[in-house]
Amino acid sequence: MISRKTFLKSVAGAAAVAGLGGGVAEAAAGGPRRLRGGVAYDTGVLHAAGDPLSRVRWSRRQVKQEIRVVAEGLRCPSITAFGSEIGRLAETTAAALGHGMEVYVQPRLYDHPQGEVLEHLAESARQAERLRDGDDVKFVAGCEHLLFTPGIVPGATFQERIANLGTIPPGEWPKIMERLTDFLARAADVARRNFRGRITYASLGGAEQVDWTLFDIVGIDYYPYFATDAEYTKDLAQYRKWDKPVTVLEFGACTFTGAAQAGGMGWNIVDRDQDPPRIKPGHVRDEREQADHIVRLLRVFGAAGIQGAHVYTFIAPGLPHHPSRPEYDYDMASYGLVKTLRERHHDEESPYRFEPKRSFVAMARHNRGQAGIFTEPARETGQ
Template sequence: MITRKTFLKSVAGAVAVAGLGGGVAEAAAGGPHRLRGGVAYDTGVLHAAGEPLSRARWSRRRLEQEIRVIADGLHCPSITAFGTEIGRLTETTAAALGRGMEVYVQPRLYDHPQDEVLEHMAESARQAERQRDGADVKFVAGCEHLLFTPGIVPGATFQERIANIGEIPPGEWPKIMERLSDFLARAADVVRRNFRGRITYAAIGGAEQIDWNLFDIVGIDYYQYFATDAEYTKDLAPYRRWNKPVVVLEFGACTFTGAAQAGGMGWDIVDRDQEPPRIKPGHVRNEHEQARHLTRLLRVFGAAGIQGAHAYTFIAPGLPHHPSRPEYDYDMASYSLVKTLRERHHDEESPYRFEPKRSFTAMARHNRGQAGIFTGPASETGQ
């Protein structure tokens, strides 16, 4: 599996070669402020035809319970509601609006032909427009299309495209960026014909080179890791030069030692060639590191003038916690703020409950203004 570092290195020169960096305003949008964190909320994503959604169990009662916890327990001002089923996106939007939160609606349809992706986006936009309440509903024109939508990078599935990225010759990147730009222009047009509110796109931070003139808000999925705050500030600065609000639609870390540096590839610690899958040897559960990273980045984002940031993710029922068998503690590979405990650990259809992790407590304290950064131990064994 290609690492995120290799991926970012592979495309680092694409903006200069492809000539997609022009037209940027010099003024920066927003100034330093204390930023309250929101969350990304998974309503269920279809990863492959014939497979269940990433959230196999779904009910209105559970949705209302989780949205209440996000609003009243985490004190989140906003969420990104993402998923494949438009009905679930609509339900989630209504529940979050009912709790006074701002909602970014983000449809996801992986590995389908581009026309089908755009049709799905159009219907999602129509439904979001029906729910738009002043400025409280924004629309996100998909997520990381470079990886998840065919026809831009070679490969039939997103796993194949991720694997292929490291093998792409540098001279091919201008064509790839041109294909991405063409698709995003079509997507923005489709969304604007069906949604009258403000729109954005969830770009891969540090990789996808976007003409943000197409959108009202600069949106990024941000999993970079730097040792110092100054390096983060420098890395984030170019996004503000478009003189538009910048919102981080995803950021976070998994729940093991070293997860902050692993960034967007932290999920890849599960050996799925075994049955049942197992956590790869050498990984130690670490809730402190996840909590420290989340609150650190909220502080960094606020200082850098970022207007909003959504921790990925509130809950990941497909990656349950095992309190006594570390090799089956899939929550270590999860970015979630709560841990899922199933009645039947290896059964995706099993009833489950959830408990807050240290990251939940740290983010809730941050959002209440009680702590600027979590200061627990740098490492720990167990929970």
């Protein structure tokens, strides 16, 4: 599979060929500020028709427990609620609004025909509008359509499309970008007709050249790695040229040594050809690297004038931690701030409990603006 780094490099070059690049704006004036981080919250994504949602277990009690920890334990000012089932998105949004948080509602429907994706966006937007009170709910018109929506890049599934990226001739990229631009225009129109609040889009960093005049907020999924803060600041400046608020809808790292540099491909350390799947040899669990990376980027985002940032993700029940068998410690491949421990490790329908990782503690301290003692929340049990 092509790496995300290779992908971003190839698409950036193609965008230049297509003449879609833009200028660079200055960083925000007024000096650094502390940006309180939010989280992305996975409600379950539907891949192919007939498949189960990626998050199998779900209950209203469970959602309320987890959102309470996000609000009271992490002190998050906002969340990105993403998923395929509109009822779950509504439950999560209502729970977060009940704690005074701002919500970015982001429907996702992978590998479905474009017409179905747009219909799903429309119904999701209508539901989000019913819950909106002023500016407390924003609507996200999908996620990384270049990869997840058919008809833009060749391939029937997003895995096929990612694999095909490295084989696309440079001359084809302007046509791909034109198809992306056309679909985003239709997605923005659907959002506007069904949602009266502010809208944005979860773009694939600098790889998707988006016409941000279609949206009210510049939204990015941000996974590049730079050795210095100055390099991050320079890279982030490209999103400010539109003179609109910039929100990072996803960023973070998995839980192993080297995960910060692996960025958006950190999940790929699981060998799923084996039964049961195993962590690939050579990877070592490292909660500190994940924690340090998240806090560092929150500091960088604040200094760069980013409006909001959401750590991907609060919890990943499909990647449980195994305390004694590293080869089955799927939490190493998780971006979650908490680790899940299942009663039956390899059973996706098993009840689980979750515990804070170092990243949870570090982010909670950052959001409180303190470096002192942090009292961990009580352990929670998913029902």
